[in-house]
Structures are given as C-alpha cells and as structure tokens.
Amino acid sequence: MKIPADRRRLSLVFAGNAVPRSLLFCPLRSQEVQFPMNLLSLIRQRFAPALQELVADAAPLLEMIRPAQDARFGDFQANFAMPLAKQLGQAPRDVARQVVERLNLTDLCEPPEIAGPGFINLRLRTDFLATQIQRIAGDDRLGYQPVAIPRHVVVDFSSPNVAKPMHVGHLRSTVIGDAICRTLRFVGHRVTSDNHIGDWGTQFGMIIYGYRHFRDQAAWQLSPVNELARLYKLVNQLSDYHATVAKLPALQQALTDAQSRLERLKNDPAASDKLAKQITTAGKEVTAANADLAAATASVQRIQQTPELLALANAHPDIARRARDETARLHAGDPENNALWNQFLPACLEALNQIYRRLGITFDLTLGESYYNPMLADVVSSLKARQLATLSEGATCVFLEGNAAPFIVQKTDGAYTYATTDLATIQYRQQALKADEVLYVVDKRQSEHFQQLFATTALWGIQGLKLQHVSFGTVMGTDNKPYKTRAGDTVGLESLLDEAINRARRIVDENDDRREVPLLSPEERARIAEIVGLGGIKYADLHHSRDSDYVFDWDKMLATTGDTATYMQYAYARVCGIFRKLQIDRLSFSTQNVAVQLQTPEERRLALQLLMFGYAIESVLNDYRPHLLTAWLFDTADAFSQFFDKCSVQNAESDELRNSRLILCDLMARAIRTGLSLLGIEVSDIL
C-alpha cells in the first residue's frame, strides 16, 4: 500500500510536549552507586541469587515479593515460601529460613522475620531510607531513571466527531489518554499522541444537508461552529423522527407479543422453577418493551408538538437517505461537497482546540478518518487478495472464528467502514510512524470491535506491533444512568468546564475571605479556581479504576475534604507556606547538601512513601492504570499531612533537624507537582 506523500486532507501537527522539559532530563547530582529508583526491584534483585540456588526459574517467586499490606508486617513481604515449600517437599518455615540465610540484605534491611505460615517480613533500615532521600533531594524526578530501551508508542485518544458536541465520554478518553502519554514520556518512551477525529463519517452528510436546507445565514456568519452543531442536531432529530414513526407499529407489536407471552406463561398450570424463571424474564421483557414504546412515543411527540419542527419533518420525509447520499457524494469526490467539507472543517477543529487548550492538552498528530480515505481501497483489495475478505449479502466481510457477526470492511453501497479506516490506520502507524505499540483509549463497549480489529490485523500479516485497547467504563449521572441533562441531551464539555471553575471559584473566595487578611487578588483567585476546578474534574476521572463505570458527581469532585485533587494541591501549598514563613528559597535550599534524619514514625513514613514513587509509576504503566498513581499521590499527601501535624519545621529541636525536615518538605512538594503533572493537573503555591 502506498502512503500518500501529500496530505490531501488538512491535518494539524502540534509540537506540544505534555511534560515540562525540565522534568524530562534532570540528572542526579550524585553519580555514585545508582540503585534503581524502585525499591521493590532492588529487594527482588537481592533475593534472586538466593532463590536461584533452590529453583530453576526464580522469576515467578520474585513476583511474590510485594509491599507489605499492613505496616505491622514491615515495609515489604515475601510470600513465596509456601508454594516453594510444596515444590521442594519441605516445611514452609524451613524454606523461608533457608532463603533468609542465603540473603545479603544487611545494607538495606533489618534482619528479616519469618512470620505465620512462612511469610518473610522485611523492614528497611531507617539510615538506608535517609541516605536515599539525601541522594534524590532536590530532584523533580525523585531519582527516576529513564528506561534503557525506549519504545515508540502511539496513543490514540479523545477522538471526537467534528460537529457533534463533545461529551463526558470524550472527556474521559482525553483525560486518561493524556495521563498515559505524560507518564510514558516521563519514563523515557517516545510517544505520539494522535487524535483520530471523526471527520469523514455520516454526520458530515447531515451537516451538508442541513447547511443546504436549513442554514440561518446570520447565525452562520456569527458563529459557524454553533450553527453547524445546530444543523447537525436538527437533521439528526428529523431523521430520528421518521425512523421512529416507522418503528412505532413494530414496537407496539413487540409490547403486545411480550404481554401475551407473559399471560400464557402465567396461565400455565405446570409449576416449576424453570417456569417461574420464564415468567420473570417475560415480565422484564414487558417492562422493557413498554419503556421502548414510551420513549419512542415521547420523542415523536416532541416533534409533533412543535409546529415548526413538524412542518420541517413533513417537508423532508426522506431526509435520512438524502443525508446519506450527501456523505456518499463527499466520499466519491463530488467537488461541491468537498468544498463544503473544506469550508467546515477548520472551524470545527478550532472549536475542539479551544477545549483542548483549556484542558492543557496537546496532540502530536491530528489525523482524522479523512486522512486515511485514499488508502481504504488498497486495504480492501489486499484483504481480498489474501482471501480474508469475502462477499456476503452484498458487503465485503472478514469472517472471524468465534464471532457471529462479520467484520465489515465495505458496505453494500460501496462505502468503507470504520473497520477499514482502523486497518489502514494500523498499517500507517507501523509503516510510516514506525510505532512499536498502539494504545486505543476508547469506551469499553467497543471491545468487540477491537477484538475483531486485532484478530484481522494478525491474519492480515501485520507483526511486531503491539496493539492494546485501553478501555474505560461509562460516565453515569447520580441517577446511575449515562450522564445527560434533564432534557436528555448530552452535556456539552465547554459548560462542564465552566461549571467546575465557577464552583471552584466559590470555594476559593470563601476560603480566602475567611482569612484575617485575604491573600489573593481577584486575578490570583481566578487562576487558582481554574487549577482547582480542572484538577477536580480530571482527578475524579482518573482516580477510578478505568474500566469501571463511574458516577459523575459535582459535589464529590470538588469536595473540600477527602481524596480529591484539592487534597494534594493543598498539601503542596502548605509546603510552600512553610518556606514562605521561614523566608527560605525552596529552589536554592534544596540544592544544599543536608544530612537527612528520620527520627519519628511520620518522617520515616513520608520518606518511604516518596521512595515508592518508582514502583507507583511502573504499576501505572504495567496495564495503563492511572488510578494507581492517584492512590500513591493520596498516600503521599496523607503521609505529609501527618508529618505536618506532628513534626514542626520552624520549631524543630535543632537546625540540623529543621534542615532535614525542609529537605523532606521540598521533596514532597516536588513529588506532588511531578505526580500531578503526569495526570495533567497543576499546582499553586498558595491556595
């Protein structure tokens, strides 16, 4: 397949770099012994030789060394003695003892303890922790070394449709995808973020049709994007109206059928568990059929009760087909439709970019579906040549084992589908972009599509490219239904961001007004409200495990208490407050060589937590789960809050202790700033 040298379609290339440069290459000051900045890997390395003496493959056993799940068990625990004992035919505690005797850990840990059935509990030496903190003092990367072998990862996320308003689902993809990009870059991989926007599909036919028939010229001149959005909604509404009217008898029939089925079952004299279950099922079917009919009737009535809409609907009875025709003509190269496309697209993209700018998100590439249009015919003929694609009911399909439905690459009318585009995109990403890996940050409801896509890709002969669907769950409202406005519309993103910032502003005002002497100017308040509001939205999304559905709840998101972005931002601001109060410059202080002492449990816990940063990062990238980073951030801020409570800096018993605590404070601030930056969340020196 040929990749067109010229980009026939408009594509935007951003040079944006998500993580501040300063965070990327910050060499450590001391270059002596380099421990990997992942304490767990270090411990595992020390266990490896001891285990290799007892067993051929130590790797799975090393996996069983974990952070302790309870502080009483120390800092780390090894759980391998029990399975290993079985393998060796010995008692677990004996096996544990043998391993412990072979260990050389004295520079890192207190003597290991064997507990319960054979757990090995490890407690790091406090002087070791102190040395490590001293070593990474002042480092924004907390000592994290870039990977030795970088991969090139293409991250496909956000991917809105132009002209259709973006909604919370796009927000979720955008926020998760951006966090993944930033984290991958941080550890040293090469990342290409690609916004695979829907700029070539059915909705464009609708806009073109709307533009030709329903355009309000004044509105168009005032704001093309708003007018296009209105036109899309209108055409969609009218198409739906006709489709729904046509569907009403069938829905009515379905209800009647379900009802009579239920009656028949209820009158069945034979009583059995199976029958009872069938009655339950039939009852649910009646309820569902009722709901379907009611929804359809309501949507029809909405049109019929609005004379202007009804008149339009009646004047355009075959609007759906004619809109599809416009799409087909666009794809066929019709000059007028292509001219309109070229006219519409920049405004649509600009509207999207406006939102990305507010969110602080950039893309390396914005290659929409249209970009791949010239490659689609070759994809299909290549699939046919390999006899993967066959004609069925007029459509060109790839039939895959285990899938009832085929993977359609060309429709009966000759049009290509997003399956075709996705295949072309994969080929392009491997051949032109030289990607090693592609991530798709897309709603989990599309998992079957990706399963088919990846299966087809493999059959097609593309090798050496790792493909992963990074799926996420639906965003629900507090009513546990997909998040919508009361009228049933999707919630526009722009208004969502406004709402978040407005709410945050109220909190910022309230807080500052409570002070004896307010600290903040209106401009500062506005800036902080933005940081807190956007941080709240992003954090709410990211701190849920990505594949669970989550409930979008303003009050929780911007709560002034608990596990929110604000908690971390607040902890950061408190560190800045300490340095302000003592009139010490944080940046210059942190480069001084200060002896770190960890005398209290709070200081020790904070230090250990900071040193677990590398482990947290690697857990995130293991399966692209940003919520593991939010958990680490919360634990870190929590450790700091306890430290702040118990360990006064300005009233420290000695200058040495004060300086040691200042080092911890500074490092903690860097940890929070870096960690939040990987999630696309900012901090402020004052809150």
Add this chain to the structure above:
RNA sequence: GCGCCCGUAGCUCAGUUGGAUAGAGCAACCGCCUUCUAAGCGGUAGGUCAGUGGUUCGAAUCCACUCGGGCGCACCA
C-alpha cells in the same frame, strides 16, 4: 438466542492477578486551632465480599451453578 462485564460498609470506590485480622474517601458520632494554611489531624461505629457448592496449606480473587444488574451482537462511528 449468542457473547462480554459487574455485584465488596448507608453512599462512591480500591483491593498490586491466590496470602496474614478485607481497606480508603464521603456521610454519622466524639475530640484537636494563642505556634509552619483546620481545604487539616486523631478517634468511634459501620461487612454473610450477592448466594450455594467446589479446587488447596490459604479464596473477595480461580471453577461450576443460582439470583440480581449493565453492555454488545451485518452494512452508524
């Protein structure tokens, strides 16, 4: 009908792929500001991990079935 996912404290969610007495946040109750930001800290209470059976040293996690819920299944993307 076929397939995928889920069910953990009153609510919202974690639970590092089979480890020790199942954890957070919110809400509730009790306590802590003349000292670095109380957007904070400490404490109390709250659980049949939907249910039953199985696998084994050991199960919220794996298997089977049952109950309850969600989603997807031929030309929208």
